[in-house]
Amino acid sequence: MTGREPKDHPFLVEAIREVPGGVEVRLRLTEPSLRRTSALPGIANRLLEALPGITRHRCESGRPRGVIAEIADTESAHLVEHIALELLARDGFPRTMAGRTDWDFRRDGRLVYRVFLGCEKTEAASDALHEACALFARLTRERAECYSTA
Numbered sequence: 001m002t003g004r005e006p007k008d009h010p011f012l013v014e015a016i017r018e019v020p021g022g023v024e025v026r027l028r029l030t031e032p033s034l035r036r037t038s039a040l041p042g043i044a045n046r047l048l049e050a051l052p053g054i055t056r057h058r059c060e061s062g063r064p065r066g067v068i069a070e071i072a073d074t075e076s077a078h079l080v081e082h083i084a085l086e087l088l089a090r091d092g093f094p095r096t097m098a099g100r101t102d103w104d105f106r107r108d109g110r111l112v113y114r115v116f117l118g119c120e121k122t123e124a125a126s127d128a129l130h131e132a133c134a135l136f137a138r139l140t141r142e143r144a145e146c147y148s149t150a
Helices: 044-049 052-056 069-073 076-090 123-147
Strands: 011-019 020-029 099-102 112-117
Touching: 011 052, 011 076, 011 123, 020 052, 020 076, 020 123, 044 052, 044 069, 044 076, 044 123, 052 069, 052 076, 076 112, 076 123, 112 123
Parallel strands: none
Antiparallel strands: 011 020, 020 112, 099 112
């Protein structure tokens, strides 16, 4: 583990390694109820408020729908991938940079995801991924605050 995430973050970055064409990050989801973004009503709208450039993303998930619909119902690690790519684009990296989210729970363990970012600058990719995890955590807390009736 990299140790940069607070204990209350839904994702922990377990490993970052350079691979041909970019960086692969191993993420562990610590809160199983957040596995899919469909468990987070309104997350797409909250994300668009924070990062409107996400609307310019393309997603090759194999389903014929736009990125907003994809964000509203996908694996949460996939959303973190898109957030990291957008943060890199905001920092001047090409918007054409590719990303991919895969998982093999038999190989890596339950709720462990591998996120590839097509950024060959490991430090920049690492920073973007950690920031993406932090933003995802904030978005999930905002949802909790929205539904709190205290």
